[in-house]
Amino acid sequence: MIVVTGTAIAQVITVCTTPVLTRMYTPDQFGVLSIFVVILSGATIVSCLCYEPAVVLPADEASAIKLLIGCILISALMAGFSYISLLSAAAPIARFFNITDSLSMLWWIPWTIIGMGLFQAFTYWNMRLKKFKYLAASRICQSGVTAAVQIKGGLIGAGSSYLIYGQLLGLFVAVLVLGYETISQRFRMLVHGLLRPQELAAPLNQYRNFPLYSTWGTLMNTAAFQCVPLLLLKFHGTTVVGLYFLASRVVSMPMSLIGNALGQVLYQRVSDQLGQGQNIAKLIAKVVGGSILVWTPPFFLLFLFSPAIFSIFFGSQWNSAGYYAQALIPLFLLQLITSPASVVLIALNKQHIAARLQAILLAVALLSLGLTLSLSNSPLLSLIVYSLCQCIVYFVYLLVIIHCASTSIGEIFSEMKTIMRIREYELQPDRV
Known part of the structure; x- marks a missing residue:
């Protein structure tokens, strides 16, 4: 119920601000945002290679936190791979879809993958711990920050760039909210796992x-x-x-x-x-x-x-x-x-x-x-x-x-x- 309430509040923020944003931005500018949302959706999937739901399943916490660390490392590797790929592919992609004016948007892809990887991993970790208040708070903060940045961009006539900045900043604020409990309470376990990635092989192979x-x-x-x-x-x-x-x-x-x-x-x-x-x-x-x-x-x-x-x-x-x-x-x-x-x-x-x-x-x-x-x-x-x-x-x-x-x-x-x-x-x- 807490998660539903938090998500409802987050959506109320989105619902209330959308009529304001549609009068500040044109359909063309929203079209640019739509392409970024497509990128965001893809990043949600490839960031952790869908290992994040497995975090909920192990009976012991040690295996679960190894899966959490594995998700974080995988998202970092995927972000690095995307950056290397963009060095040669960014310009052809922009030409194919006729978005050469928005080419710079593609360079946010690595950061988006990192952000979505952390967001997904910490979401399922909090689900495992039944810390539903963090899930609710993250969604409220994400919607609030996104809306505030996008409205500011509309007021100063910044164009579609602030629509994208709002999405990114809202995402990383949500990551901070979700990761607070994990980082503060289990910092040593996280560091230990990051320094010894060879120990992650067994749980990753199991799932x-x-x-x-x-x-x-x-x-x-x-x-x-x-x-x-x-x-x-x-x-x-x-x-x-x-x-x-x-x-x-x-x-x-x-x-x-x-x-x-x-x-x-x-x-x-x-x-x-x-x-x-x-x-x-x-x-x-x-x-x-x-x-x-x-x-x-x-x-x-x-x-x-x-x-x-x-x-x-x-x-x-x-x-x-x-x-x-x-x-x-x-x-x-x-x-x-x-x-x-x-x-x-x-x-x-x-x-x-x-x-x-x-x-x-x-x-x-x-x-x-x-x-x-x-x-x-x-x-x-x-x-x-x-x-x-x-x-x-x-x-x-x-x-x-x-x-x-x-x-x-x-x-x-x-x-x-x-x-x-x-x-x-x-x-x-x-x-x-």
Whole structure:
């Protein structure tokens, strides 16, 4: 509950400042920010090679802290590798995507990888210790600092650079909040592990399925979403990308607000129940059923009134983003229902199944977007086709999760009926 509350406050900050920022910055400037967010998303995955969820699993703290140290060292190595790669690749990448004016943005990639590596590693370490107050505080500080820097940039007319600086500074402030307890209480253990990296081999090898399957699976899942702004950039430029960025940011807010936090807490509960030999079927059925009941009505209302909402709250120049949002709403609703429950596959050590499904998501995304963008000059049509195709794959993904959790659609409907009966009883007036 603490994590959800902290994430909610962080998202309230984002929600309240977004209408201000959309009147300070143009869609073109938001398009540049969108490309940086794509980089940030990629850095989230490669920074620790997806070892960070394993930090929660060992029974003894010594093995867990070795995994934590391993994540830190891996992120440093990946940052160094990215810097060396950029020495020869930065200019060709900028030319390919027509962003030569924003070439300097690419040189923030190594710092982004380091920042995301530390953020992810310390997040799961605090989850292990059940220090949920640090998770909540980090998200609030991150949103607050990001918003403050971006608003300052808008006031002085600094352009898209301050949108990016805000993201980076917010990230590193969150790292400081998350790492405070670990560094202050376990400094000697961290130093010992950093000085003796050979001792990290055993735990890293034990959980090798995480980088072998989760890295590629998560990378493909993220690419299935992040290929959209990249392809829109290639075919239509930064203005269309900026409009798409705002649409996806608004529609994905529930995922950022509740979905990610729910997934983290659910991962902890599923791991605990499996460790105690308990069945997780009822838990997963309740989570999926509850998500359907909670999120379907507001998403339906947003679908009906998106263009008007975007024009009123964000300004008339963002009207087209409302139509993009309508195209994306079915996809993000299914993602919001499916993604938190997908931690079951990680907890059951079935990352290979998730990897295959995520490969299908990426292939379908590239095929649907690539064809429609090549054959049509309408970004909206491309987004509609992309969204519908991804919805089909996500529904299959959900069915696989239900099967692996040993639950069923019937049990999910049963949990939904129970939730509705409880809610109906709570709403009844007291009887004397």
